[in-house]
Amino acid sequence: MKKQALIFCLSLFILQANAQDQTINGTTFKVNGNVGIGTTTPSADLEIKGNMKLGLTHTLVDGGYLSVSSKWGDWMTFVDGYSNDTYNFHNPNNGGRLELYIEDGQTNARNFGVFTVLKSGNIGVGTKTPSEKLQVNGLIRIPSANNQDNNSPGIVLASNDDFLYDNQYLNHYGFGFHGYQDGSSSHTEPNNAYMSGYFGVDFFTNGQNRMRISRGGIVSIGSVERQLGYKLAVNGNIKAKEIRVETGWSDFVFEDSYNLPSLKEVESHIKEKGHLKDIPSAEEVAKHGIFLGKMDSKLLQKIEELTLYTIDQEKRIENLESKNEKLIALVEKLINKQSE
Structure with a gap:
């Protein structure tokens, strides 16, 4: 390490003495102070074209760190060499957050608030000020609906506890979509939404339990009391155009x-x-x-x-x-x- 530092210092001395660009072992030293590794035309203080491996050490903790800072806070930027799209990770001077910005590489238009993590652990997607553990300002799409493995399509609310229904894995505690098509065994159309609760499902409005589906499939409307022996119990009036009852006749x-x-x-x-x-x-x-x-x-x-x-x-x-x-x-x- 000392030998490399000595070579670097001697190289700088030689450059200053000759006042012209120099390239030594693939490293270019410009008279303006720019240094290029893998390039002879560095456009920044240090430009590297190629792979880079950093073995960082720290005296206080195991491992190391890389700090890139400026008067506007810490920035780390990744540029797509094909599209020039730029991905910026920013830790502003006021601290307490990590932000992701994206630029299109053409107009320098910056998409603020793509992804933000606060020091409290709150995560924001589409917002810079998430007030909960996860806040999404926008729509959430779950495109997969015909899974026949144990990756349940949907949102899991409690645990990753799957069950097999019609050759598809759904979750005991959550909601999502499955691809069963009425009247067919085909699973090509994700046209059915599902909601599942292993021990039952309750529906509330205005703080009141309006409907309950028990674990055994008993549906109670207007009352949470299960009516054993009945699949549907309604505590109230029912209005219908027609009711079909299938039973014996006289x-x-x-x-x-x-x-x-x-x-x-x-x-x-x-x-x-x-x-x-x-x-x-x-x-x-x-x-x-x-x-x-x-x-x-x-x-x-x-x-x-x-x-x-x-x-x-x-x-x-x-x-x-x-x-x-x-x-x-x-x-x-x-x-x-x-x-x-």
């Missing part, structure tokens, strides 16, 4: 083996119970509610029973009318005979 009433109760039996049950057979009482409905599908089926059963009663009564009426017509004809015949 056409068995029209089968020959069906035992249609007599009207006297119906009357007796009403007098004793206060409601139709197989239909819940008002007290039961108030306490337990009703199953829409089952109740529609029971109501249809009663309508079909009424239809059978009506058909039977129609036959009885027709029979009575026939007998009545015969009686009238007989009476008229007797009257005419007496008149003779």
Whole structure:
């Protein structure tokens, strides 16, 4: 090291004595004081064209450091030799932050606040003054949505805990996108967003829990109480254009083996119970509610029973009318005979 320093000093002495540019072992010393390594036309105090390795030491800590400073603070600049785009890392004089600026190499227009790290640990993207651990002024895009490895597409909120769904790895605690396409096994379209919570998901507005999906898939709206045995429980009114209920139907009433109760039996049950057979009482409905599908089926059963009663009564009426017509004809015949 001492030998190299001595050679450097002697070289400077020779340059000053000769007052002309000198190149020694690939290093050029200009009369204006510029030094070039790998170039004979250095444009700065020191210009190096080629690879450089620094073995730095420090007396206080293991390793070393490189300090580049000016009256405007510490700067470290990297220039793209192809596009002349410039990347500047800046530690301003007021300290407490590390900033990244980017220049396009053509107009010297500087893109401020690309990336900032404060001494508090706050990181800002698109802002120089992040107020949280991570603050992004702008949009965040997650383009990957069809991963079939364990790199979950999305934002992880708690832990890197994946699960396999439809040949894609999603996260138990987070949200993002997956590429399942309705009606197809193709994963080419990232058209589905997902949100996942292993133990359940709660939805809040105005500080109130409005909807909860439990770990077992029970959905509660208007109440956080799980209604066991039901997939959907709503504490409030529901308005809909149409509701489709898939359940059994009551056409068995029209089968020959069906035992249609007599009207006297119906009357007796009403007098004793206060409601139709197989239909819940008002007290039961108030306490337990009703199953829409089952109740529609029971109501249809009663309508079909009424239809059978009506058909039977129609036959009885027709029979009575026939007998009545015969009686009238007989009476008229007797009257005419007496008149003779």
